[in-house]
Amino acid sequence: MKKKYAFFVNEFLQNKRLDVAITEKFSFITRSSLKNSIELLTVNKKNQKLSYKCKLGDEIYFEYDEPPALEKEDIKPEKIDLDIIFQDQNYLVINKPYGMVVHPAKGNFSGTLVNALLGLNIDLSDVDKSRPGIVHRIDKETSGLIIIAKNNKSHVYLQELFKNREISKKYRAIVKGYFKEPSILIQNNIGRDPNNRLKMTVVENGGKYSETYVTVISRNKELSYLDIDLLTGRTHQIRVHLSDMGYPIIGDKIYSRKSLKYKDAPLCLVSYRLSFFDIFSNKLLDFAIDEPKEMKIILNNIKN
Structure with missing residues (x-):
């Protein structure tokens, strides 16, 4: 299906190749699909190539033959x-x-x-x-x-x-650092990181409103073990909120710096509890699991 897109180059996209700017602006488009599926591309109403270097204020217009959705x-x-x-x-x-x-x-x-x-x-x-x-x-x-x-x-x-928001979703995470607040409600807006299309970030303008409630289970100078209520469901919400506060999750290869000590650790974030009232059986359904074994090994460092 052919779709039409238009935007102006902002300060985050200037000096970048046009194909890079487009894929950062529209995260669902890849550079390879853009190359194969673009049908018309203009900059300031003149035909242009994907290799063009963007200037601040450029008006970009393109038509893209979007691949059909999977059945x-x-x-x-x-x-x-x-x-x-x-x-x-x-x-x-x-x-x-x-x-x-x-x-x-x-x-x-x-x-x-x-x-x-x-x-x-x-x-x-x-x-x-x-x-x-x-x-x-x-x-x-x-x-x-x-x-x-x-x-x-x-x-x-x-x-x-x-x-x-009538389904309770609870998570547990192990983060770097001593989490100072015993509990805290995090409230802000989350949007796409203009400098990295793979990341989300806290934004002052635009984005989507998000809420995460965090309670400390245990902590030491190096690590904190957290119980988390996900009150809204934004992409990477918990990871973004904790990283923005200065407490990145162990094993997070996107929102945390590399750690030699935990370089082989998976993301220490588990959706451990899910509950809701079921209208069909007329009862509360409440499901819970233990932390993965990889998290339990790291948890010993907090307890000891």
Whole structure:
């Protein structure tokens, strides 16, 4: 599907190649797809090449033939072991492992949670045919609980609960440093980092409002172990909030500097509890798991 885009070059995009500026402005577009799918490109209403070096205030316009969305039939079922916490006729609750992408997208067409779900040969909602069963996501690097809808009624119900913040999502994290506040409510806006399209950042203007409530479980001079209520669901929200406060999560290769001591550690962030009232069974569903073994090893450093 052909789409039209226009924007002005700001101070963050000036002096960059035009293809770099476009992919930083529109994070869902890659440089390789841009090269293959762009149909018209102008700068200040004159035809231009992707190698053009942007100037402040340049007016950019381009037409991009967006690749068609994946359909369920395009996604291959795969036999991948899953840690199933709960299952009934409406829901499937999975303990997603560290490193697994939730659904297929550019660069990740196999090995995802959706591939594994299709491999189970069970009923899944198809409200979004490119992401059967998927109502919410957690980052590839984050492990823990994710709920899957097995039919469209439960899918729509879960969507409403997430929209109205009626699903409790709790996380635990190990961060660098002595977290000073016993508890704190973090409130600010999160938007795309203008200097790195892979990152999000706290912004003063624009972005999306976000709330995270943090409580200290234990701490020492080197590390802190935190309990976290995710009150809104922005991309990388917990990672951004903690890093912005000066307490990056152990194992975070995007929002933390390299650490020789923990260089092989996975992201020490787990979605450990998920609860909501289920209208179909007329009862509260409450699921919880332990921390991954890699986190438990590091936790010994705090306790000792």
